[in-house]
Amino acid sequence: MNFDRAVRRKLFSHGMTVLSGLAIVVILVPLASVIYTAVVLGSSSLSYGFFTQPLPVPCTPHLGVSCPTGGVAPALEGTLILIGLSSLFSVPLGVGAAIFSVEYGGERAGARIIGLVADVLSGVPSIVAGVFVYILILYYDPAIVFSTLSGSLALALIMVPIVTRTSEEALRTIPQSVREAALALGISRWKTSVRIVLVGALPGILTGILLSIARSAGEAAPLLLVLGNGCPHPFEGIYQEGCALSLWIYLGATSPDQNWIALAWGAALLLVALVLGLSLVTRLVLNRMARRWKGSE
Amino acid sequence: MALNSVKMDIQNLTAYYGANRAIQEINLGILDRKVTAIIGPSGCGKSTLIRCLNRLHETNVKARVEGSVFLDGEDLYQLDATLVRRRVGMVFQRPNPFATMTIYNNVSAPLRFNRRVSREEMDATVLRSLKQAALWDEVKDRIDAPATSLSGGQQQRLCIARALAANPEVLLMDEPCSALDPIATAKIEELIAQLKKDYTLVIVTHNMQQAARVADYTAFLYLGKLIEFSPTEDLFERPKETLTESYITGRFG
Numbered sequence: 001m002n003f004d005r006a007v008r009r010k011l012f013s014h015g016m017t018v019l020s021g022l023a024i025v026v027i028l029v030p031l032a033s034v035i036y037t038a039v040v041l042g043s044s045s046l047s048y049g050f051f052t053q054p055l056p057v058p059c060t061p062h063l064g065v066s067c068p069t070g071g072v073a074p075a076l077e078g079t080l081i082l083i084g085l086s087s088l089f090s091v092p093l094g095v096g097a098a099i100f101s102v103e104y105g106g107e108r109a110g111a112r113i114i115g116l117v118a119d120v121l122s123g124v125p126s127i128v129a130g131v132f133v134y135i136l137i138l139y140y141d142p143a144i145v146f147s148t149l150s151g152s153l154a155l156a157l158i159m160v161p162i163v164t165r166t167s168e169e170a171l172r173t174i175p176q177s178v179r180e181a182a183l184a185l186g187i188s189r190w191k192t193s194v195r196i197v198l199v200g201a202l203p204g205i206l207t208g209i210l211l212s213i214a215r216s217a218g219e220a221a222p223l224l225l226v227l228g229n230g231c232p233h234p235f236e237g238i239y240q241e242g243c244a245l246s247l248w249i250y251l252g253a254t255s256p257d258q259n260w261i262a263l264a265w266g267a268a269l270l271l272v273a274l275v276l277g278l279s280l281v282t283r284l285v286l287n288r289m290a291r292r293w294k295g296s297e
Numbered sequence: 298m299a300l301n302s303v304k305m306d307i308q309n310l311t312a313y314y315g316a317n318r319a320i321q322e323i324n325l326g327i328l329d330r331k332v333t334a335i336i337g338p339s340g341c342g343k344s345t346l347i348r349c350l351n352r353l354h355e356t357n358v359k360a361r362v363e364g365s366v367f368l369d370g371e372d373l374y375q376l377d378a379t380l381v382r383r384r385v386g387m388v389f390q391r392p393n394p395f396a397t398m399t400i401y402n403n404v405s406a407p408l409r410f411n412r413r414v415s416r417e418e419m420d421a422t423v424l425r426s427l428k429q430a431a432l433w434d435e436v437k438d439r440i441d442a443p444a445t446s447l448s449g450g451q452q453q454r455l456c457i458a459r460a461l462a463a464n465p466e467v468l469l470m471d472e473p474c475s476a477l478d479p480i481a482t483a484k485i486e487e488l489i490a491q492l493k494k495d496y497t498l499v500i501v502t503h504n505m506q507q508a509a510r511v512a513d514y515t516a517f518l519y520l521g522k523l524i525e526f527s528p529t530e531d532l533f534e535r536p537k538e539t540l541t542e543s544y545i546t547g548r549f550g
Contacts, residue, residue: 177393181456184353185407185463186383195410200397 035272042269045069045262051076054233055248056259067259072267074233078148078243079274081235082223083213085152086159091209093156094163095198098205101164102171103179103193114164122161129157130222137226146228148235148242154222159212166208170201203286210282214275220246245271304329304497305350305467310364312345312354319345320521322364327467327514332489332498334512334529336505338549342521343501347469350499351385352378368467383411386465390472392452394444394459401440403455407463422462430458431488450481457488461496468492470500474507486511505545509533517541 049071056070097114105111133154137145144150174197182192198205228241229251235242245267252264305327312320320342327333335343348354349362352373366373373381394403404423408414414422423440427433432454436447444455453473460468470489474482489498489511502508508515509529516526517540525532525541536542543549 175393177389177391178395180353180356180389181393181395181459182406182410183356183379184351184382184387184389185410185459186379186381187407187410188379191410196395200395 038265038269038272041262041265042267045266046269047071050263050266055231055243056257056263058255058257058260069259070263072245072248072263072270074231074235074243075245075248075267076270077233077235078227078231079217079245079271081148081238082152082155082242082244083217085148085238086155086216087209087213089152089156090159090163090212094160094208094212095167095205097160097164098167098171099193099198102168103189103197115168118161118164118168121157122165124157125221126154126158126219127221127225130154130225133157133222134226144239146226146230146241148227148238148240150226151223151242151244152238154226155216155219158219158222159216162212162215163205163208166211167201167205170204170208171197173204174200203289206282206286210279213278217271217275218246220244220250223247224250245274301331302329303327304369305499306367306370307346307350308365308367310346310349310362310366312342312349312363313359313361314345314357315359318521320349320518323518323523325516325523325526327497327499329497330493330495331513332493332500332511334508334515335499335501335518336503336508336515336544337518337524338544339503341518343503343518344471346518347387347471347499347501350467350469351382351387353382353387383407383463384465385467385469386460386463387469387471388453388456388460388473391476392449392456394447394452394455396443396445398444399441400436400444400447400455403444404458404462406459411463422464423458426458426462429461429492430454431484431491432458448481450477450484453477453481453485454488457485457492461492465496467497467499470498472501472503475503482507505533517544519544 047069049069051071052073053069053071054074055072056068059067097118101111101114105114133150134145137147137150137153178200179192179197182196183189187196223244224247227244227247229243229247230241231243231248232240233243249264249267249271252260252267255261255264303326307323307325307327310320310323311318323346335346337343345354350366350373352362354360355362355378362374368381368384373385395406398406401423402409404426405419408419408422424433427436432451435451436442436455439446444452447455453476457468457473474485477485486507489500492498493513500508500511512529514526515529515532517524517532517538519540525536525538527537532541533545536545
């Protein structure tokens with residue numbers, strides 16, 4: 001009887017271990033497949049020109065004249081500018097809201113409203129963020145509706161709730177005893193929040209910012225609405241039509257032009273590499289910070 | 298200020314935590330450059346009482362305080378809380394050095410964050426504070442090591458050094474040894490005896506032997522009320538109240 005139970009328990013335990021191992025495989029397979037496909041189909045278009053040339057004009061080869069290959073320079077440039085600009089809008093706002101709600105809000109209604117707003121906002125479909133910015137800018141100045149500025153505002157709208165929520169979580173992980181230690185030294189509330197608590201929560205906050213950047217770098221839907229598709233090269237300013245890798249992957253992949261399709265795969269590989277690279281660099285920096293703080297230099 | 302004068306005068310102090318009245322109508326005079334211990338069973342309001350003395354109690358959103366605490370005749374509750382905390386320092390139950398900072402930066406924190414100081418002044422303050430906290434000899438070769446690389450007892454002395462760097466007049470200690478081993482505890486107790494030459498000390502402890510060893514005066518709190526306040530020797534040897542007597546003889550608590 002007792003023996004039976006022990007055997008059953010062991011079998012159950014082994015069975016569950018195998019099942020959870022399988023779950024990891026099931027998750028990893030699509031990931032590996034996505035990266036593999038992007039590398040295989042995208043790497044052929046990688047060249048110096050890929051990074052420096054403007055997008056090719058639609059063209060059909062005839063009479064022995066071949067079409068120019070072109071590159072994704074404006075899309076790469078556009079994505080980097082969009083990331084920078086949308087971070088500029090969303091990071092101070094998101095981190096500021098998190099500081100207010102965790103450090104100052106307490107039980108006040110304002111603090112709970114911030115959490116609620118962030119949750120609702122993160123549930124808003126990204127295309128709706130695009131429509132919202134479209135209409136907002138239309139009222140402000142119809143001439144700049146299709147611009148890098150509009151695009152980055154739409155992306156910022158998607159990033160804000162992610163930054164807010166992850167920053168809140170990160171700030172909450174700092175123990176109350178740290179705040180009390182600082183306050184008891186006669187350090188003001190503001191300095192305690194910003195120079196001690198925020199600094200301690202920085203690894204978590206950076207992770208959140210990175211997550212939001214990865215998310216917004218891959219967004220195409222709102223950009224389809226407000227970025228325009230001029231893809232000027234070189235960049236003409238934030239009030240002009242812009243360009244983005246994600247948007248261009250969509251445009252290239254849906255075009256009948258084989259050259260464009262190949263470039264779209266290249267752009268897909270570049271985007272994956274960009275997000276992965278960014279995430280890797282951040283991990284490295286965070287690990288270094290954590291090591292320094294833990295004291296095992 | 299003459300010796301034996303009242304440094305902190307607590308008058309009709311009542312403190313709430315939510316609907317719960319943690320301490321009520323405490324009247325107590327804390328003498329200048331003496332060690333005053335606050336003893337009593339768990340939950341009697343010891344910690345709440347000393348957290349009212351540097352206005353830390355009110356940082357909790359549910360907390361409320363009534364009454365007055367005079368520091369050299371000025372009511373703390375009429376002053377700016379941040380400035381009060383620079384005059385009344387505090388050491389906590391668990392050592393809480395800033396984990397992200399080095400030993401040096403922990404001790405210099407009250408200077409760096411509160412005002413502009415020269416490097417020389419900061420060095421001098423860090424040196425003085427670490428020596429006062431009897432930690433200098435142990436850390437002088439690794440002043441830029443992370444604070445968390447120290448042992449628990451060293452961390453607690455680091456916290457004392459950090460509190461002293463703010464140059465307070467009063468130092469509050471909330472069960473400073475309860476997370477430490479007996480040797481580390483003995484070091485802190487020695488330190489308390491040294492520090493009372495320059496500072497007024499208030500120490501909360503659940504350890505009656507500790508109170509008997511370090512304190513000049515002892516206050517016994519029970520269910521949020523001050524039951525007895527006497528010179529330590531009198532309180533332990535000739536308690537006036539029967540409650541005090543039953544507590545110190547171990548009949549409850």
